[in-house]
Amino acid sequence: MNITKLIMVLICSAVLAGCASSNSGAVYKRGEARQVQTVKMGTVESVRTVKLEGTKSPVGTVGGAAVGGIAGSTIGGGRGSAIATVIGAIVGGIAGSAVEEGVTRSDGLEITIKLDSGGMIAVVQEADVQFKPGDRVRLLESGGTTRVTL
Structure with missing residues (x-):
């Protein structure tokens, strides 16, 4: 036995x-391939470590x-x-x-970004890429999902 x-x-x-x-900001579901994404630019204001359940x-x-x-x-x-x-x-x-x-469970980052358009947003994603205040970043938005990339 x-x-x-x-x-x-x-x-x-x-x-x-x-x-x-x-x-992760670098992982896409199969159905997200070949979908149009809106791109916004901004600057990282702050980064905080969080836990993703x-x-x-x-x-x-x-x-x-x-x-x-x-x-x-x-x-x-x-x-x-x-x-x-x-x-x-x-x-x-x-x-x-x-x-x-x-x-x-995994480590994540809460990334607060000052958009070039003047607005301020925060995005939480896995901590597979390290961001620091002052970094110029791209935000990719599609279907309610936003990713932050360098």
């Missing part, structure tokens, strides 16, 4: 890794529940095994959800 548990943990880990999405999909909960249920089923026998399976599934589901959120 230990090999079954190991296989389930590996499968759940692979699925969770596949759930990670990106809020992780995803909370059913995958982490279901995967954790499956692993917990399998682990619980190895405890006891008869009715005790059934109770341990249910408890294992519940605890595993809670733990799987927490693990997914923690694994997919």
Whole structure:
């Protein structure tokens, strides 16, 4: 039964890794290709480090529940095994959800920009590019999404 548990943990880990999405200014969804974007120019006024919460999909909960249920089923026998399976599934589901959120959490930046047009805006995105006050930046806007690039 230990090999079954190991296989389930590996499968759940692979699925969770596949759930990670990106809020990077350099990552586009497939459907965003060849779409017109509005370009604005501005100057970075300030940059603040923030945390981007992780995803909370059913995958982490279901995967954790499956692993917990399998682990619980190895405890006891008869009715005790059934109770341990249910408890294992519940605890595993809670733990799987927490693990997914923690694994997919990332560092972000809140970038405040003084637009050339005179307005002031702030954009939050992943911290994969470092910005500093005084940097000249481009803002790419399309369909409610804004990206800041150097």
